[in-house]
Amino acid sequence: MSKKYVYMFEEGNAKMRDLLGGKGANLAEMASIGLPVPPGFTVTTEACLEYNKTGELSDEVVAQVEDALAKLEAKIGKKLGNIDNPLLVSVRSGARASMPGMMDTVLNLGLNDQAVEGLAKKSNNERFAYDSYRRFIMMFADVVIGVPKSYFEEYLDEYKAAKGVKYDVDLDAEDFKKVAAKFKEIYKEKQGVDFPQEAKVQLYEAIKAVFRSWDNPRANVYRQMNDIPYDWGTAVNVQSMVFGNTGSKSGTGVLFSRNPATGEKGLFGEYLIDAQGEDVVAGVRTPSAINDLAKEEDPVLRGIHTQLVNVADTLEKHYKDMQDMEITFEDGHLYMLQTRIGKRTAPAAIKIAVDMVSEGLATKEEALLSVDPKQLDQLLHHTFDKDALAKAKPLGKGLPASPGAAAGKVVFTAEDAKARAAAGERVVLVRLETSPEDIEGMVAAQGILTVRGGMTSHAAVVARGMGACCVSGCEEIKINAAEKYFDLGGVRFTEDSYISLDGNTGYIYGEDIPSADAEISGDFDTFMKWADDTRKLQVRTNGDTPRDAKTALGFGAQGIGLVRTEHMFFEEERIPKMRCFVLADTTDERKEAVKALEEYQKTDFTAIYEVMQDLPVTIRLLDPPLHEFLPTTDAEFQAVADIMGKSVADLKVKARGLHELNPMMGHRGCRLAVSYPELPEMQTKAIIESAIAVKKSKGYNINPEIMIPLVGEVKELTYVADIVKKTADKIIAESGLDIEYKVGTMIEIPRAALLADEIATVAEFFSFGTNDLTQMTYGLSRDDAGKILADYLDKHIYEADPTARLDQNGVGKLMKIAAEGGRSTRPDLKLGICGEHGGDPSSVEFCHRIGLNYVSCSPFRVPIARLAAAQAQIKYPR
Amino acid sequence: MSKKYVYMFEEGNAKMRDLLGGKGANLAEMASIGLPVPPGFTVTTEACLEYNKTGELSDEVVAQVEDALAKLEAKIGKKLGNIDNPLLVSVRSGARASMPGMMDTVLNLGLNDQAVEGLAKKSNNERFAYDSYRRFIMMFADVVIGVPKSYFEEYLDEYKAAKGVKYDVDLDAEDFKKVAAKFKEIYKEKQGVDFPQEAKVQLYEAIKAVFRSWDNPRANVYRQMNDIPYDWGTAVNVQSMVFGNTGSKSGTGVLFSRNPATGEKGLFGEYLIDAQGEDVVAGVRTPSAINDLAKEEDPVLRGIHTQLVNVADTLEKHYKDMQDMEITFEDGHLYMLQTRIGKRTAPAAIKIAVDMVSEGLATKEEALLSVDPKQLDQLLHHTFDKDALAKAKPLGKGLPASPGAAAGKVVFTAEDAKARAAAGERVVLVRLETSPEDIEGMVAAQGILTVRGGMTSHAAVVARGMGACCVSGCEEIKINAAEKYFDLGGVRFTEDSYISLDGNTGYIYGEDIPSADAEISGDFDTFMKWADDTRKLQVRTNGDTPRDAKTALGFGAQGIGLVRTEHMFFEEERIPKMRCFVLADTTDERKEAVKALEEYQKTDFTAIYEVMQDLPVTIRLLDPPLHEFLPTTDAEFQAVADIMGKSVADLKVKARGLHELNPMMGHRGCRLAVSYPELPEMQTKAIIESAIAVKKSKGYNINPEIMIPLVGEVKELTYVADIVKKTADKIIAESGLDIEYKVGTMIEIPRAALLADEIATVAEFFSFGTNDLTQMTYGLSRDDAGKILADYLDKHIYEADPTARLDQNGVGKLMKIAAEGGRSTRPDLKLGICGEHGGDPSSVEFCHRIGLNYVSCSPFRVPIARLAAAQAQIKYPR
Secondary structure, rough: OOOOEEEEHOOOOOHHHHEEEEHHHHHHHHHHHHHOOOOOEEEOOOHHHHHHOOOOOOHHHHHHHHHHHHHHHHHHEEEEOOOOOOOOOOEEEEOOOOOOOOEEEEEEOOOOOOOOHHHHHHHHOOOHHHHHOOOHHHHHHHHOOOOOOOOHHHHHHOOOOOOOOOOOOHHHHHHHHHHHHHHHHHHHHHHOOHHHHHHOHHHHHHHHHHHHHHHOOOHHHHHOOOOOHHHHHHEEEEOOOOOOOOOOEEEEEEEEEEOOOOHHHHHHEEEEEOOOOHHHOOOOHHHHHHHHHHHOOOOOOOOHHHHHHHHHHHHHHHHHOEEEEEEEOOEEEEEEEEEOOOOOOOHHHHHHHHHHHHHHOOHHHHHHHOOOOOHHHHHHHHEEEHHHHOOOOOEEEEEEEOOOOOEEEOOOOOHHHHHHHHHHEEEHHHHHHHHHHHHHHHHHEEEEEEOOOOOOOHHHHHHHHOOEEEEOOOOEEEOOOOOOOOEEEOEEEEEOOEEEEEEOOOOEEOOOOOOOOOOOOOOHHHHHHHHHHHHOEEEEOOOOOHHHHHHHHHHHOOOOOEEEEHHHOOOOOOOOOOOOOOOOOOOHHHHHHEEEEEEHHHHHHHHHHHHHHHOOOOEEEEEEEEOHOOOOOHHHHHHHHHHHHOOOOHHHHHHOOOOOOHHHHHOOOOHHHHOOOOHHHHHHHHHHHHHHHHHHOOOOOOEEEEEEEEOOOHHHHHHHHHHHHHHHHHHHHHHOOOOOEEEEEEEHHHHHHHOOHHHHEEEEEEEEEEHHHHHHHOOOHHHHHHHHHHHHOOOOOOOOOOOOOOOOOOOOHHHHHHHHHHHHHHOOOOOEEEEEEHHHHHHHHHHHOOOOOEEEHHHHHHHHHHHHHHHHHHOOOO | OOOOEEEEEHHHHHHHHHHHHHHHHHHHHHOOOOOOOOOOEOOOHHHHHHHHHOOOOOOHHHHHHHHHHHHHHHHOHHHHHHOOOOEEEEEEEEEEEEEOOOOEEEEEEOOOOOOOHHHHHHHOOHHHHHHHHHHHHHHHHHHOOOOOHHHHHHHHHHHHHEEEEEEEEHHHHHHHHHHHHHHHHHHHHOOOOOOOOOOOHHHHHHHHHHHOOOOOOOHHHHHHHHOOOOOHEEEEEEEOOOOOOOOOEEEEEEEEEOOOOOOEEEEEEEEEEOOHHHHHHHHOOOOOHHHHHHHHHOOHHHHHHHHHHHHHHHHHHHHHHOOEEEEEEOOEEEEEEEEEEOOOHHHHHHHHHHHHOOOOOOOHHHHHHOOOHHHHHHHOEEEOOOHHHHHOOOOEEEEEEEEEEEEEEEOOHHHHHHHHHHHHOOEEEHHHHHHHOHHHHHHOOOOEOOOOOOOOOHHHHHHHOOOEEEEEEOOEEEOOOOEEEEEEEEEOOOOOOOEEEEEOOEEOOOOOEEEOOOOOHHHHHHHHHHHHHOOOOEEEOOOOHHHHHHEEEEEHOOOOOEEEEHHHHHHHHHHHHHHHOOOOOHHHHHHHHHEEEHHHHHHHHHHHHHOOOOOOOOOOOOOOOHHHHOOOOOOHHHHHHHHHHOOOOHHHHHHHOOOOOOOOHHHOHHHHHHOOOOHHHHHHHHHHHHHHHHHHHOOOOOOEEEEEEEHHHHHHHHHHHHHHHHHHHHHHHOOOOOOOEEEEEEEOHHHHHOOOHHHHHOOOEEEEEEHHHHHHHHOOOHHHOOHHHHHHHOOOOOOOOOOOOOOOHHHHHHHHHHHHHHHHHHOEEEEEEEEHHHHHHHHHHHHHHHOEOOOOOOOHHHHHHHHHHHHHHHHHHO
């Protein structure tokens, strides 16, 4: 039994999107509920994948197409390529997910020098026939053969100019005959062979061209941005043509059942009389608003509007969501050419979701599922003015590392960013890569652009944490930071140049594009309340400062999942003290240095506790390699030398000794605590003493969770946990207060995941550090991943950047091993995630499914995680 | 029911070593086969571990000791601390594995001011009683309290000098009375309290001191060197004293049943008349050779010799191995104080093993198990002259990275090493760390010493491959390579200084210690033949040159498991061409550069195939990060610039762009092949074309195994494997020959292990790259592990360096997942290991157990792996 590659519309339904694509499945579905759909058939996505692998349509596929075509011809009573009564068809792509404008379409297929005459006779409309023919020649040349349509359009413009008219409607049958003849000449001139007259040849070439368009560069880019796997493929829909270009009772239109920008109920869209579909898109004539159809003089047209209102209503009830439709009306008869769930802005998405529930069209669960969590980003960040953005031309592209829009003058150092921002300038910080010392500059800048680094590079992580726009890893940039300029897309940028960054797409513009804050509506609160009522997974935030904590609380965070204590050490006043620690030779020197830091830590923890009140706060002990703190300039060395009473030369020798070849896998995390027990001792002291202080002064119930990073072996956890407990218990006992605290660990080293059952004998909670876990599991450094990821995405080796979207297959397998292992030892083990994946919807769903208690993400991603968690609960109830 | 912590000797046997330690178990065993053993009891290793954790002997342990003591007193008819008839005991350590001289012993315990009088009366020997008392005071002070015995010995020397005598035997009872009295004064002076008169106090303090000695620095170092886990603990043996110091028919001795240096059969050892055990060790008097006992005038002593010959024979038959015994004879009665398997040199071990089989004392299996595979290193490498080594004092210690002995003058650069060695000097290369460009200097040097890097650093891996001595990671060294000197142990070494390295221990000496090649006897071949007949696991070698291949074949390798192609690119003539590839901007430039390299590769592969003939050869495609090949000096840049017709400035910009923050997890391995398909194409061409050439010219059946490194995802393997197969199949088809080849992968990325079932759909073999797999699984860079490992071994967090001994628990778990996953997809999947662990015996055993087909290791470790594989098969037959 051979596989079924071709389905007549009447054989399909909406549930068959994987095989028939969205368009094919919905055409079938509309046909089945009695809406007027021109007959046709769909060639499956499986046929596409096979074609793209082998480069040939198999005999089986061809045989089934022939069979379907015969059925179609019988149904319509016309024959493809027939001279007297030709069947014309459209050949259109349709993938499982909507990818608007990414792939190709051919209309009016089946016309040739004889058939066009037959069509003219049969329709009694020679002008229409030749108009259709010239359209077909151009589309076939452009889409199937790759001869750009500009050659044809240029000629048409010349022709109209010569005749002294402006619009196509001003041309008559004779004109189109001449144009069609000339188009065939252009075709032959560019392609070297005659335009194919054989209709079957036209059909198969068109099908193959649509299949190939699945692999075109813009489709690949779109898929990467939207997490659409390459191996879905596209289907092809072959449908009998209906014509909007047969006269004044004919036309074409695209419309939504609600306003996609605002969410307001009612038809929204455009139509054109006496035109085919591509005319609307091409903007040849200015179309009218769809509701103007109700004001047309011709009652036939007004009737179409009435029909449309009913159709939209029917489809919304049927699909329980806002619809995006394509229609054609031919001599007063309405035909549905497509319907799909309509894309919409974030505010519209929220309004529609809430309205649909109050209209009784959808349940709360359906409403929650109708909004893409990633879209919420738009609500929380600066966005560019849409029209201004549409006109701007990007000069380059990096990774969309942190959403939002930023525009300003270029600065090359954090100091400059601070100074010029303080002077009232809008600036964008451009760096080879950022380091913790750049933080103040990053805060001051509108946005950050880096040449190196991936989605979890320092710049990306910090920017997301602050809600600042960041584009990272734009390797095309040639930067000369010393001389303060860089080159991109053939343009040299200096400190006087304006630049704009789109953090949602990664595009970089060489101009100052205006932007605005988005607003959050009352519907948003209603909607998020539904999400909170639904989800089982808690959502915490990663935050290092009281400011972060406040922002995240405002976004609905239920605690802090990660305080990175090291971020506190980079402030101007503090860093010299940290450097004394790093450059110390003896334990005594280290203890001395640590003492100074203890007070800072207490101040910080106290402030964070006061914001979070009774909510849980997880504090991670010092994590990064020490050399991150090292002085770089002579002045900085001198400052440390003065404090320590040492020579700069000695300190420089010491600093060189701290160099590591692979710092990511070097002396960091709990390894620092093992080497220098005075460090966890000091940090524990600060954590517990500030908890006691806040409990005393404010009465909040502070129960800190102390997290030990980079554990790979239970004995190292035991070693550090013993220090923490001994220190904490003593302080608590002396305070006479009842302070509960937990000691847990990050699971971020593959070995820790593998041996989680042992680790859980000591750890009271696990938090998956999926940034490091992904790096180690892949053996791929996030700082060096730029070129590798580009090549791998290009060659379809990776479907997505694993540092941005959790690799459920590999890293996820380790997480499952760890979750099961940990809970086998300690059934009530609290499990969370604090890697950047905690804010990625598909990763959140995975965390829900493997039984985590919470996800923790940057403040600005908290709403996304809340919605994603609700959706996960609806899809996989637990 | 409480745990049993104390066993009378008659309750134990030889199988209870884990609980009773080796000494306790063997005392029990000897008692059970009727040999004369003074009664006593053993406190278990479990009691030790509990004590070392809590710092206290539990009530339960004390109660059981009291009980055992009562039984012992009843059996002997004496009482501990009794004034008239005191029981004296020895308190000695005894761990599961023998750790000679590492832990502590107290003799004559139970004496005090009264008991000494009782002993004098009872033995009718006042001199003996006070001799025993003064010995006890000193030992107790030294071992239990920590007052160094030098204080006491100095006084004794003064006393003898004052009296004008040389030896202790020249002192009489009155002398010892005075000495004992003075010893008590010294004790009080140093310790601040009186010497304890209460015998029970003495006993428990001594037991605790022995337990604590498990944790002393020299014991810790010994354990690390010998892979003895900390959590084994030591037992304590409390045994009634017998006295070798009661007169001329008494004495003490230590002896072996065969010569431990040569393996020759017959008693070998020493004895002393009228002395206690520690006198032999201390060298107070010169002992006599044990066989002189047969020539003593006193027939009683000659009788003891006869008894010893019988006892040795009995024990050898019983234990089926050579024995190391401690004896005391008291008034003509022989007592066995200890027996254990005797340590021996490698040549002796081989001879004894072969002899035992021909004597019918042991089976071949038992003989194979009797030799420690690691010992074979001694047979294959240079060793220091034993006496000269004993006299030398080490100035520092690094990691014993590659065995052997090296002595010569210090050189600081590879060039100097080459030049001075060519001029006939013996030189030792001292570097901060080595890089591939140092290879020629490393070959020229006697040995290599590095300041940084662990057991799998570049220096270590290369040195082991060459069989050269290497000590790595000696972080105490302060090196100034520019000015050509370094400081270690307070000494400044310049180019004129001699230095000696012991690659077996890691010790560094500031002098020129003579050394010699060890010789391989005929017994060695016999013995290794047995191993080969026994083992199921094949042994291959890692080798990059025909020289390596020849060496390994001589050592019995059955193929090459790893040819690292990159090592071929570092030769002076070749490296500029490689640099052209690395610094190329376009694919065309890369193709051009690759062409030049292809000829080199063909030459190399041809030579290797010709050595290996029909044996399998696994060739790995280019693996290291490209920047390893970068030019460093201006002259080097200029050379590349000349070839490429580019400017040095442009090349430097390009070179800077190749910098990576964590190169170990960067653009390397198959990632290079994905980015630059021309690379695997060229390498495949060279591999297959040389195979064809050798098949044609020599008739050998060359079936190359092409190995794709650093795979983490099946699609990247597919991508590169497709290139390899397409290239290879075309060449083979054109040749008309029948060349079979395999395409496989390294499993060295955790994700590859986790998803091995998918990977095996493409890979025809797996080779575990446990160097990288260990790094990634631990998140620990081998280049940066020095300080971390030192701290972790110190604090008992790691039992062993996981880069040297395979972590069976964590990394091994991944290997099992991979082996099972791979074979679930492809049951005949060939599995091997080519990480450095392939030559480590415990790791080889693990590989055998999880069903690998072969291990591959450096040439000089091949014999070790062969024996380890045989032992694994005996222990775990498959």
